Amino acid sequence: MAKLAELRTSRGMTQHQVARLLGTSQSRVSVIESTPIDRLLIGTIQRYLRAVGADMSVYVLIGDQTFPVHVGDEQDGWPDAARHRAAEVQA
Structure with a gap:
């Protein structure tokens, strides 16, 4: 399981819940979680982390x-x- 998905599940959240917080679809959250983190834009990672109650530096x-x-x-x-x-x- 990808690191972002691990973080989400450790917080007891579903992809649908994260999608709602991000204002996007569950399928987009699935794409974000399955993309290698070094291929995602920093802004995408930051918004995802905020949605699951995490932060980044x-x-x-x-x-x-x-x-x-x-x-x-x-x-x-x-x-x-x-x-x-x-x-x-x-x-």
């Missing part, structure tokens, strides 16, 4: 130093802000 390793990374999503406006900054730089 992302870090960048440069040499022997580790730096935390903010993982934004549509709710906090981060992608829009990043797009605006990118547009300003290109202008």
